[in-house]
Amino acid sequence: MSTRHVLVVAPAGVRAPVLESVTLARTVGVPTLLSLVPLTDAELTALGEAGVERALVTDLGDARHSAAVAGRAVATAAEATGASLVLLPTSFVAKEVAAHASYLLDAGLLIDVGSIADDGESGQVVGGKRAFAGTWETTCAVTSPVAVATVRANAVTAAPAEAPVSTAVEPLEVDATLPRGLELTERTEHPTEGRPALAEAATVVLGGRGTEGDFSAVEELADALGAAIGTTRDCVDEGWQPHDAQVGQTGVTIAPRLYIGAGISGAPHHHGGMQASGTIVAVNVDQDAPLVQIADFAVIGDLQEILPAAAAAIREHRAS
Ligand SMILES: Cc1cc2nc3c(=O)[nH]c(=O)nc-3n(C[C@H](O)[C@H](O)[C@H](O)COP(=O)(O)OP(=O)(O)OC[C@H]3O[C@@H](n4cnc5c(N)ncnc54)[C@H](O)[C@@H]3O)c2cc1C
Known part of the structure; x- marks a missing residue:
């Protein structure tokens, strides 16, 4: 052959x-x-x-x-x-x-x-x-x-x-002429603040409505893990996160090796965009939340306490 x-x-x-x-x-x-x-x-x-x-x-x-x-x-x-x-x-x-x-x-x-x-x-x-x-x-x-x-x-x-x-x-020589009728008038690069792109990141930390708009704990854990940040549509609608961070049926589909969803209920519209993730971790005050039910690991409690504690443990582990 x-x-x-x-x-x-x-x-x-x-x-x-x-x-x-x-x-x-x-x-x-x-x-x-x-x-x-x-x-x-x-x-x-x-x-x-x-x-x-x-x-x-x-x-x-x-x-x-x-x-x-x-x-x-x-x-x-x-x-x-x-x-x-x-x-x-x-x-x-x-x-x-x-x-x-x-x-x-x-x-x-x-x-x-x-x-x-x-x-x-x-x-x-x-x-x-x-x-x-x-x-x-x-x-x-x-x-x-x-x-x-x-x-x-x-x-x-x-x-x-x-x-x-x-x-x-x-x-390689390639004809770079734009197709007739097409003109590039403006381009805006969205800053990623040094984080990997959501759709290709191996680890993604996501915050939902349970953050009540305060994503500092989500950002802290994402940075400790070198992860991308994602969110739900409700948080985008609230203006807490940009639209390109939305995961789900009407957002980005992701399949990272590790998905950590904090304060996210796991509604079907969200679920459809992350279900193929390798390991799913849920952090939620409600043990009956759908995301907790499908997770490989779940931590029941307040994300504002759990995520910073996890970030500190990861930083400590990396330093040792
Ligand atoms: C046509 C259509 C398309 C949609 N497309 C999408 C989509 O692409 N992506 C998407 O995500 N959604 C989409 N939605 C919306 C979707 O149906 C849900 O409303 C949304 O996913 C819920 O977001 P959430 O999990 O952040 O909020 P909620 O459902 O309100 O869940 C919040 C969770 O946080 C927990 N919580 C509260 N406080 C804390 C705390 N302190 N610590 C830990 N946990 C806490 C609660 O127990 C709860 O489980 C769509 C809806 C429609 C109608």
Whole structure:
């Protein structure tokens, strides 16, 4: 069987989800990276440790924020490298980029896979994904010669290759013209205060209405753990947290390794967006709250006492 070439896309630098995708790519073939921004020395070292010998870099400037242009870059790189599988770390934007790329490549598209395999007989790419808020595990085979897939954050643990390699960087020419009728007029970066992005964080601490709007204990625990902060829709409606921190049916879907929900009841609308989390911890004064019922661990008590005590214990443990 010939070697499968896998193109892994890094839309905004070599972050943890990109290295997770590279790790997944190595299980079915030889990974090549496409970066839509210039790479730093530290990123090249990380790629070398992950076994990436070839990195294509295209500098699209602000045009990379157009899914059509980014999708064109992905398709161009896939054709240039002869990739039969393209992996992108999942995000709202990446799904749109993947759709554009799969259209241009005439490729089957898998969204939010947690695993990738090669079907031995047909050579088709088979993706494993969770459906219906994490209650079903499904597998989907791509029947076209090229497959495009977005990879769910934290589904795979990033691991170094057996032996480090040196990564050769090659520029890639891509037409960065915006589609007719589209003009980028303004962009606002939301500051993350040094915390990881919610959708890709391995650990997330969330506060609900039980905080009564005081998120200082939630922030303290998140910072002790190096975690992202999330919340419920009620807290967003109250103006206590920004909309992009909302987890649930009408917010972000997350699947971190560790979910800590404090002062959150666990209503179905919230549950649907976090049910696929690895370990679920609930902190609540009410032992009958639905989130307590589905949690792997629950602490019954006042979050304003429990979270700072947990943060202090973690800081102490890290220092020792
Ligand atoms: C169409 C629609 C879409 C929706 N989409 C979403 C969505 O995407 N995401 C989402 O989250 N919600 C969504 N909602 C809202 C959802 O139905 C719930 O109302 C919401 O999730 C409840 O938020 P909460 O858990 O913060 O508040 P509550 O349900 O009021 O729960 C507060 C919890 O805090 C506990 N508590 C109180 N004080 C303390 C304390 N001091 N220490 C510890 N625990 C304490 C209480 O016992 C309680 O369990 C949606 C609703 C609708 C109608």
